[in-house]
Amino acid sequence: MSSTHHDVLRPGSARGGARPRTDRGQRPRRSRFAGRQPIGLAFVSPYLLYLAAIFLYPLGFAVWISFHDYFFAAPGAQVDRPFVGFANYTSVLTDPDVWRSFGNIAVFLVINVPLTVAASLVLATALNSKLRARTFFRTAYYVPYITASVAVVGVWLFLFNSNGLVNKALGPLAPDPSWLVNSHLAMPTIALFVAWKQLGFFIVLYLSALQNVPGELYESAALDGAGKARMFWSITVPAVRTATLLVLVLATVTGANLFTEPYLLTSGGGPDGATTSPVLLMYQRGLQQGHPDEAAAIGVILVVLITGISLVYRRWLERD
Amino acid sequence: MTDVHAPANNRRPAGHSPHTHSRARRILSRLALLAGAFAFLFPFYYMLVGSLQREPDSSPAGAFPRPGNLSLHNYAEINSAISLGRSLINSGIFTGGVIVCTTVFGLLAGYALARLHFRGKGSTFALVLLVQVVPFQLLMIPLYVLIVRDYGLADSYIGIILPFAINTSAVFIFRQFFLQLPQAMFEAARIDGAGELQILFRIAIPLCKPALASVVLLSFTGPWNEFLWPFLVTKEQDMQPLAVSLANYISTVSSAAANPFGAILAGACVLAAPAVALYLVFQSRFTSTDLDSATKG
Numbered sequence: 041m042s043s044t045h046h047d048v049l050r051p052g053s054a055r056g057g058a059r060p061r062t063d064r065g066q067r068p069r070r071s072r073f074a075g076r077q078p079i080g081l082a083f084v085s086p087y088l089l090y091l092a093a094i095f096l097y098p099l100g101f102a103v104w105i106s107f108h109d110y111f112f113a114a115p116g117a118q119v120d121r122p123f124v125g126f127a128n129y130t131s132v133l134t135d136p137d138v139w140r141s142f143g144n145i146a147v148f149l150v151i152n153v154p155l156t157v158a159a160s161l162v163l164a165t166a167l168n169s170k171l172r173a174r175t176f177f178r179t180a181y182y183v184p185y186i187t188a189s190v191a192v193v194g195v196w197l198f199l200f201n202s203n204g205l206v207n208k209a210l211g212p213l214a215p216d217p218s219w220l221v222n223s224h225l226a227m228p229t230i231a232l233f234v235a236w237k238q239l240g241f242f243i244v245l246y247l248s249a250l251q252n253v254p255g256e257l258y259e260s261a262a263l264d265g266a267g268k269a270r271m272f273w274s275i276t277v278p279a280v281r282t283a284t285l286l287v288l289v290l291a292t293v294t295g296a297n298l299f300t301e302p303y304l305l306t307s308g309g310g311p312d313g314a315t316t317s318p319v320l321l322m323y324q325r326g327l328q329q330g331h332p333d334e335a336a337a338i339g340v341i342l343v344v345l346i347t348g349i350s351l352v353y354r355r356w357l358e359r360d
Numbered sequence: 361m362t363d364v365h366a367p368a369n370n371r372r373p374a375g376h377s378p379h380t381h382s383r384a385r386r387i388l389s390r391l392a393l394l395a396g397a398f399a400f401l402f403p404f405y406y407m408l409v410g411s412l413q414r415e416p417d418s419s420p421a422g423a424f425p426r427p428g429n430l431s432l433h434n435y436a437e438i439n440s441a442i443s444l445g446r447s448l449i450n451s452g453i454f455t456g457g458v459i460v461c462t463t464v465f466g467l468l469a470g471y472a473l474a475r476l477h478f479r480g481k482g483s484t485f486a487l488v489l490l491v492q493v494v495p496f497q498l499l500m501i502p503l504y505v506l507i508v509r510d511y512g513l514a515d516s517y518i519g520i521i522l523p524f525a526i527n528t529s530a531v532f533i534f535r536q537f538f539l540q541l542p543q544a545m546f547e548a549a550r551i552d553g554a555g556e557l558q559i560l561f562r563i564a565i566p567l568c569k570p571a572l573a574s575v576v577l578l579s580f581t582g583p584w585n586e587f588l589w590p591f592l593v594t595k596e597q598d599m600q601p602l603a604v605s606l607a608n609y610i611s612t613v614s615s616a617a618a619n620p621f622g623a624i625l626a627g628a629c630v631l632a633a634p635a636v637a638l639y640l641v642f643q644s645r646f647t648s649t650d651l652d653s654a655t656k657g
Contacts, residue, residue, distance in 0.1 A: 073479065074478060074479050075481065076476075077476040080476030083469060084484050091488075095494055099499065101506070102501060112509060163396050184400055184404075186577075187585070187632045188587070188635065190603045190631060193607075194407070194621075194625055195628060197624070205423065268385055297495060299587075299588050303611070304607055319588075322497065323500075326504075332505060336502070342498070346495065
């Protein structure tokens with residue numbers, strides 16, 4: 041490194057003057073370049089190498105695949121994979137199955153996201169009070185979240201099949217065809233399942249936001265004669281707006297990642313493709329049918345859409 | 361006031377708010393909480409009861425176990441179908457590998473990001489934030505191509521572990537924890553001439569137990585419950601973690617079985633039990649202060 045730059049800067053500069061005394065001599069010069077504890081770089085380097093190999097490189101590779109004619113070849117074989125521009129994107133975007141899967145996920149999000157936000161905020165508000173069994177309730181709500189999807193899918197299959205407990209309890213009101221084999225009800229049932237499974241996490245998120253709402257706000261509102269509902273809408277809801285944005289974005293991203301539930305609950309996206317999610321389609325197209333280039337294009341489109349939706353949420357919540 | 365919205369520790373005894381009104385509301389909010397708890401816990405109860413019934417009974421009466429109908433038959437059945445022991449060992453190796461890598465490298469990275477000044481710290485942290493917003497669905501195809509096709513790591517533990525090896529949330533938890541420690545402690549050690557490695561091993565690591573607890577819970581449940589990635593990488597049943605072998609049983613074998621639910625529910629109990637048990641242990645050990653503030657008000 042060049043030391044002249046530092047020598048010129050140091051004497052007169054305000055920054056140099058404000059620095060502690062130890063900043064003088066041979067050591068500080070190295071420290072200005074490498075930092076005061078350059079060993080820190082050694083501490084983070086395994087993690088940085090890992091990120092480069094497992095995230096950054098595959099991220100770029102995904103985009104690269106989506107612009108090339110990519111196919112699986114025998115390991116070590118030299119094959120030509122020509123650049124094809126937007127060809128993968130056009131073939132994906134003219135495919136009705138792809139549109140169907142995006143429509144399916146839209147149905148999922150329209151049901152799942154508002155349900156998640158409303159239920160987790162209401163339950164978190166109820167939990168955020170003096171309550172004898174508070175820990176019991178919080179634990180109860182969190183248990184589905186820490187349990188494997190595959191395990192709880194087993195119970196839901198048992199509960200919601202044609203002869204399951206839910207239909208037996210509903211008696212003549214039971215839908216026909218039953219929940220998971222009914223093309224109108226299958227996706228809403230999956231949306232309900234995911235909301236139920238994830239709710240505990242979002243409740244904890246809202247609980248920590250509620251801890252930061254100053255109690256005086258409620259006290260002065262009570263003095264002004266505001267009712268509980270009024271307080272909820274004009275104090276609680278605006279005060280946890282940042283948490284709401286996080287819940288909206290995370291619930292949407294979780295929904296866009298949907299794979300296990302349609303794969304198992306509705307045996308691979310049935311009935312008649314009514315629950316095929318984009319990620320399930322990526323698996324079928326990319327890995328089962330051997331078109332990783334089209335699958336990568338679906339992935340890129342999905343991520344662009346999710347980013348767009350997240351920006352809309354942000355504008356909407358920061359509007360006033 | 362008996363306001364349900366106020367934080368637990370800010371509450372005061374009932375003041376001038378109308379008593380009957382707020383009592384009715386409180387009962388309503390209790391009822392909502394109870395209904396919620398029932399909706400969340402009932403499926404787990406039903407899972408356990410169903411797994412113990414010789415003939416799974418889906419009528420309302422089946423929700424109550426009858427001694428005559430109870431047996432471990434379903435567990436034997438799922439064991440013969442997917443080899444529970446082998447699957448549990450695979451799940452354990454997958455999860456154990458992730459816990460070790462995440463703890464060792466996550467702690468180092470989190471500590472450095474919180475307490476050390478070095479060149480590239482800012483950009484490292486920016487990268488950590490970026491990783492959080494990259495969704496796995498975009499990485500699924502390239503990671504499959506790289507790990508399974510190019511490196512030939514299909515049906516190997518390294519191939520299963522690799523995309524999960526260092527959990528970025530754990531790096532955040534460690535960073536957050538080390539940020540809270542008093543700066544004076546570290547300065548004093550440096551003035552006494554301690555090297556950075558000494559400070560790490562003598563001060564930082566012995567203190568990090570509370571952060572370690574949440575990191576272990578987090579890096580246990582992630583891989584233990586994961587389905588998609590190990591499902592893509594493992595084709596041999598001998599290498600499949602329990603979540604994958606049970607899912608394969610649900611999606612293929614069960615359609616041929618006469619009454620598959622008993623075996624499915626037994627497998628589900630085995631898969632769910634370790635994560636739930638670990639959470640309950642950690643919950644009771646590490647949130648006792650929470651409990652105190654709730655009960656003392």
